[in-house]
Amino acid sequence: MILVDSLECCPSAMLRGSVERREPTVLLRLHGEVDLDTADHLSHLLDLAGRGRPQRVVVDLAGVGFLGAAGLRPLAAYAYRLARGDCRLDVTNARPVVREVLRIGGIPTAHA
Known part of the structure; x- marks a missing residue:
């Protein structure tokens, strides 16, 4: 079940996403660029x-072509919050250039 498509809440964002619940997992698919301008939307x-x-x-992150340093902060903060609530965060399908930024930022990725 798709819970939200970001076009509904932020139609002009350079970063689009959809949230889909597949109990007990939630899938967030992102498309676009993650940078200083889109970090709050992330x-x-x-x-x-x-x-x-x-x-x-x-x-x-299959649809993300660019991940700037500003995008690391929300991902790292979110991973920390989830871990405190006994929830796991998996970052998948990152392109090599995006995966390298995640590696430098200390955010592990899984290959799916």
Whole structure:
């Protein structure tokens, strides 16, 4: 079940996302660029994904062509919050250039 498509809440954002619940997992698919201009929107989408206290949140980055340092902060903060609530964050399908930024930022990725 798709809970939200970011076009409904932030139609002009350069970062789009959809949140889909597949009990006990929530899947957040992102498309676009994650940078200083879109980091707050990423935080908003992550907050939507975490509603209802899922056991696992998967962030699919297959559609993300650029991840700047500003995008690391919301991902790291979200991973910390989820871990405190006994929930796991998996970041998947990152392109090599995005995966390298995540590696430098200390955010592990899974290959799906």
